[in-house]
Amino acid sequence: MPEPAVAGRYKLWDGPVRLVHWLLVGLIAFSWWSSEDHLNWHRWSGYAIIGLVIFRIWWGFAGGGAARFSSFVRGPATILGYLKTVGRRDPSDVPGHNPLGALSVLAFLVVLLAQVGTGLFAVDIDAFEAGPMSDRVSFETGRQIAEIHELTFRVLQGLVVLHVLAVLFYLVWKRTDLIGPMITGKRALPSDPGLAAAPWWRLALGVALAGAIAWALSKGLRF
Incomplete structure (x- = not known):
């Protein structure tokens, strides 16, 4: 597919964003597969997902460049304005x-x-x-929560389908490859967006924070 007129391929997604993205893809699929006959693995997959989501939220405030929520979360007016351009075949150079992708990210996290x-x-x-904290609720409440757990997974499946369709739409109609940059970290753009990287200590702190919270929740907050 042809790319938009570009000056070069520039750094867009940092390593943490790309790693979290692909680990979540694999773990969501693994959690689905293990939900019936491999519940012990299913639980550990869930703990890993907790850690990844917590880290991504941290990185949305402490990360650099395109990872920050402030770089892509916009108000209703901007969203409506962008909607008017979606039907055009012009390649996206955002x-x-x-x-719209920002709404998808927020929806996935929630x-x-x-x-x-x-x-x-x-x-x-x-x-x-x-679950490790099921003793905090009654059996009846635990069963109701289990039903909500199943329902939210159906919602998650719907989000995954919409995400895949959106990626295909941008690839075929708007001639914009969104998959390659999430693998290589670089994307063809008209100019260098000049996205600054975050210092290493923020990455280390985020990993430690996410790991500690996921471990504590896996133990039911009992130490």
């Missing part, structure tokens, strides 16, 4: 997430938080398998 959060309290129908 560095980072466009205003639904994933709901998904893993309910999983911590969910109880199966025989009370044989349960």
